[in-house]
Amino acid sequence: MIDTKQFGEELKQSGFSFYTGVPCSFLKNLINYAINDCEYVGATNEGDAIAIASGAYLGGKYPVVLMQNSGLANAVSPLVSLNYTFRIPLLGFVSLRGEPGIPDEPQHELMGQITTQLLDLMEVSWAYLSSDITKVKEQIQKAIEHIKRDRPFFFVVKKGTFQEEILQNQALKLTTHPFKRIKSTADELPKRYEALSTIHSLKDNNTVHLATTGKTGRELYEVEDDAGNFYMVGSMGCISSIGLGLALSQNHKDIVVIDGDGSLLMRMGSLATNGYYSPPNMLHILLDNNAHDSTGGQKTVSDNIDFIGITAACGYTKSLYVHNLEQLHSSIMAWKAEKGLTFLYLKIAPGSKKDLARPHIKPYEVKNRLRKFLNSDS
Ligand SMILES: Cc1ncc(C[n+]2csc(CCOP(=O)(O)OP(=O)(O)O)c2C)c(N)n1
Secondary structure, eight states: OHHHHOOOOOOHHHTEEEEEEOGGGGHHHHHHHHHHHSSEEEEESHHHHHHHHHHHHHOOOOOOEEEEEHHHHHHHIIIIIHHHHHTTOOOOEEEEEOOTTSOOOHHHHHHHHHHHHHHHHHHOEEEEESSSSHHHHHHHHHHHHHHHOOOOOEEOOOOTTTTOOOOOOOOOOOOOOEEOOOOOOOOOOOOOOHHEEEEHHHHOTEEEEETTTTTHHHHHHHOOOOOOOOOSSSSSSSSHHHHHHHHHTTTSSSSEEEEEHHHHHTTTHHHHHHHHHTTEEEEEEEEEEEEEEEOOEOSSSGGGGHHHHHHHHHOOOOOEESSSHHHHHOOOOOOHHHHHSSEEEOEEEEEEEOOOOOOOHHHHHHHHHHHHHHHSSO
């Protein structure tokens, strides 16, 4: 067995002190260490955890992600279309429930057989974590080499690898009396391009704009390319989790997340995590066209959803209905002055700019440029 604290301190010395994930009993002791002695963000979903960790990496951290192997399935989309595509590394720990030959619950049987194959298929390098601390130190160095090459590395963790680490008291954090502004007049339904132009017009050197998958990122690129912009491709629904990880690790920067209704609905559990950790430097703007516009305009169910009520109930400090571009402008200005995790909800018209191009810059170039922008003292 590994001395969990010694292992954690070893990782800490190599810069790994930001953890996120969803618990598994095999990893309980390492998670307890992370909660007790490091920064730990409890995610609602393993895919969200990957995105939170990726945001933290953009912000300059070396993140660690913990998950049960059943949750590796939840993490597939961002691992293959975010981390691979943008060359975003992280250190992962995945438990091996259902290890062949060892009795376990029936739901782990198949995943136990395919965990390492799944990692191979996703081109994620991995190793079984040794329970000998001398070997473990070598393994950590090997993992760091992969990470330095901008690739994720996963340790597959068998039962009984970590020594007991007692969970200390966990701080409770409850948001009380969130401020809500609900719909009070007709929506003017601007175009997405107009909304993005308004948002972009308020961007300064201290601000990052994270644009969701599909035409939002493509249109933002056409409004104006900027070193502080991140155009998401793939990993639909992960943009606000990236925002959370980034906002927590760069608390002096303004992080503006620009979301779509289809994307937000895809991973709505992330709202609970955002609200709980409530980074005051994050502004979450939803441009709701009631459609999957990027894939041909198929309707979403957003017309049935009270996003203002939901985000307020999840712990966002302010949830504000925005009826037109003027209100969008003034609400962003007000947020810049007052801060607090804020959700702005704007209904927009469906449709996009004609002859919309795709960013000429490659995803990993966007990432490298953004990391430089964030980590230079401008
Ligand atoms: C996991 C996943 N499923 C489906 C897609 C295909 N896809 C790309 S953009 C998009 C629609 C996004 O809808 P929304 O967030 O409302 O933004 P809009 O296109 O309306 O601007 C879809 C379905 C994807 N990229 N990833």
